[in-house]
Amino acid sequence: MSKSNNVYKDAFNRCLRLLDETKSLPSEPELGTLLGVSRTTVRSILSRMEETGLIAWNKRNKTVLRAPEPEDFFPEEETDSLAEIIERSFMRRLLTEGAEAGMQINELELAREIGVGTTSVREFLIRFSRFGLIEKRRNSHWVLKGFTRAFALELTEIREMFELRSAAAFAALPRESAVWADLERLEEEHRQLASEIATRFNEFSELDERFHRLIHRASHNRFIVDFYDVIAMIFHYHYQWNKAQERERNEVAVQEHLAYIAALKSRDPGKVDAACRRHLKSARQTLLSSIPEGRQAQPA
Amino acid sequence: MSKSNNVYKDAFNRCLRLLDETKSLPSEPELGTLLGVSRTTVRSILSRMEETGLIAWNKRNKTVLRAPEPEDFFPEEETDSLAEIIERSFMRRLLTEGAEAGMQINELELAREIGVGTTSVREFLIRFSRFGLIEKRRNSHWVLKGFTRAFALELTEIREMFELRSAAAFAALPRESAVWADLERLEEEHRQLASEIATRFNEFSELDERFHRLIHRASHNRFIVDFYDVIAMIFHYHYQWNKAQERERNEVAVQEHLAYIAALKSRDPGKVDAACRRHLKSARQTLLSSIPEGRQAQPA
DNA sequence: ATAATGTCTTTTATCGTGAAAAAACATTTT
DNA sequence: AAAATGTTTTTTCACGATAAAAGACATTAT
Known part of the structure; x- marks a missing residue:
């Protein structure tokens, strides 16, 4: 069947959501950058929107005719x-x-x-x-090779090495750097989440990833930045299958992040190191405790 | 053309070299492990050797009839x-x-x-x-992204982090560990090479890789071990295109290795750290000095 | 009974092909 | 003239097909 048109379907769905906000759509190149697809795909989307009576399309004029219904969307599973x-x-x-x-x-x-x-x-x-x-x-x-205890230990060893270094680099960044504003914004998001942790605890992992990626980026080292992909993947899947104490875990982690952020803002290397270590230690504990002891590597 | 039979050709050539040493070949499974191929491939090899009159093959009997001639070998380029x-x-x-x-x-x-x-x-x-x-x-x-100065710096940053840790782990290994014998053997090879450096300097890079891989393995961390692939690849290609001062460079490096090995054998963490740093520093210098200054990353 | 050989089956490596998507080029509109 | 739209070309993505190589099973020899 050669190639599925999931790019088109996914972009179409995202474009539908845009319809709610405006009375007419922007130019094709503009839509392209907005949706992250080529003009070819944009035009396919517009064609279908015209066919299904969502918009009237005549050259530069793309007038919204009606709000999108649930039936207009492509099924989620076809957009992957x-x-x-x-x-x-x-x-x-x-x-x-x-x-x-x-x-x-x-x-x-x-x-x-x-x-x-x-x-x-x-x-x-x-x-x-x-x-x-x-x-x-x-x-x-x-x-x-298996998702074993050894794997988790090797992973966290590198993570700790990299993050301590990145955190130190972060703290040493000049006051003018744009990262401080990013950090400020993340701190605010953490406070928000902390205050509503009872209901929004499952939003933590996304925030967690953004926070750590921001820190790692300060290393200015592609190998360190790329390594976070490994960590993110493991955490993403691992916690999908392991929801035990999710709320408590995240609650603790949010507080650790806030302390970590405060340390970074102090720009005191000693404080940064200590706060970073504290958080990484508990992250390691969490990961390790969720690995069933029985699942061990076979001897070669 | 689907798939080339380079596995067969390469194994055939390697098998030819075996012919010089014995009067008859071992069993098929044994040959398979020796050459690192399946029995299917072994049998193809034996068939051809029989056809070209190299051996007489009857069931378990594989008698060598004549020494291989240059024409018996497949051309090198067909074995890749x-x-x-x-x-x-x-x-x-x-x-x-x-x-x-x-x-x-x-x-x-x-x-x-x-x-x-x-x-x-x-x-x-x-x-x-x-x-x-x-x-x-x-x-x-x-x-x-380009083989730029930034790349070399990022690469060496990680390399130094990993190797310092591995070297420390190595030195802490118990006396009974088999690695000490490996190290002993490598030391001897280094001495040999040092004494004939004038003629054999180009054999250094292979020895270099084996030495550093041995050290990295002591980390018992797959991410550290795997990272050496990046370093090895860069060094392999980079020095193929950059032969300036190869002899001098390698002569210095051999001596640094010997000092490094001595430090490891002392098992004194301070000495190991110092010797490791010294070698890594000069390795970084060598790499950096060979990157043309003009080749810079474009601003994004 | 074990280990080899002989035979058959499955899996991997690689290609050519075709649709989806991107990119390049040409034309029109503002 | 710049930026959009319309049109054509090129590239990426994914498939099925096929030879090479591995692996499994059956048979024979020590």
């Missing part, structure tokens, strides 16, 4: 890219089924199970390999 | 895997031609130029992306 579908499917296998370390991964089988071509699965596995959870045997299959 | 071919080709473009940062990379063009399918090029680029030299724009082309 193949890579996302494969990733989710693979992670579910990894985290829910008894995926033992040492197990082999079969490209063909995975592809059939998910209902996609082998090329996409191969490319996914290559991309995924940098997370350190799988390894390729030359001319042969992939081997699962 | 596609991935190697693409990598070399890509790196040559990157390092010799004026590859400016910000330049876009075209999969189709690359594929046509090298004479391979797009799939292989795509997979190569995905694998290569972890080296931090290229970046993908979603739904679009790859962008070259």
